[in-house]
Amino acid sequence: MSISKIQLLEAIEKIAPIHLAESWDNCGIQIDLGKIKIEKILITLEITTDVIREAKEVGADFILTHHPLIFAPLKSINHNNITGKFIVSLIQSGISVISAHTNFDKADDGNNDYLASLMNLENIKCFDEGEDKYIGVYGDLKKECTLLDVCKILEKGLLLSSNEIRAVGPMDKKLSTIGVCTGAGADMLEIAILKNCDLLITGDVKYHDAMKAKELGICVIDAGHYGTEKIFVENMSEQLRKIFHEEVEIIESKVNVNPFDFL
Structure with missing residues (x-):
């Protein structure tokens, strides 16, 4: 084998x-x-x-x-x-x-598509501007949710605790279109706004990025670099198993590589 x-x-x-x-x-x-x-x-x-x-x-x-x-x-x-x-x-x-x-990150069924599917988004499209394809996707919720609701959906989908998620924006704000950029994607803020996103989900959001989002009127969820990208392990493993079946053993790492601890 x-x-x-x-x-x-x-x-x-x-x-x-x-x-x-x-x-x-x-x-x-x-x-x-x-x-x-x-x-x-x-x-x-x-x-x-x-x-x-x-x-x-x-x-x-x-x-x-x-x-x-x-x-x-x-x-x-x-x-x-x-x-x-x-x-x-x-x-x-x-x-x-x-x-x-x-x-x-950019591939069909890659990290961003996978997270969008965990969020049950519909009408998923790539972030792009003309001929340029950026990292990230956006799509629509099946029904409007509040920012707090989306935080709870992320907690469940990514198996995160509530203190691993930070949010910018009113928790009761109604959201319908969501942008997703796994890893460090705060530089996608303006692209997300151009695509009429109410919310951008990403990680590694800095103070000035958060302040910019608040001033521009777009909500942001920072679920962490590790939090939004750890899905790589299960996603890539599933795709390789579909190709190779039992020809090679695909082992999913059990090591938590998140450098941060949470109270």
């Missing part, structure tokens, strides 16, 4: 075509140790010490992440810095790494 690296690359290209990736991004192979057969793939949001330990424990040949391990061009690999330490540990453990980041 195994697949080849070519089969894995072809499957990821089918799910999240590389041409969708942002120009600044580093999607694709991060570490390639040249294994001929791939028997176990661990799916995770990103690489951490605990994720590497988990990969070794389950005997993974490959780790498939959302967040790339390597961004800037490397001039050296130094075990004394975080990225270098991860790379050395992965190579010593014989584990290759591949990432699907903004290409998966």
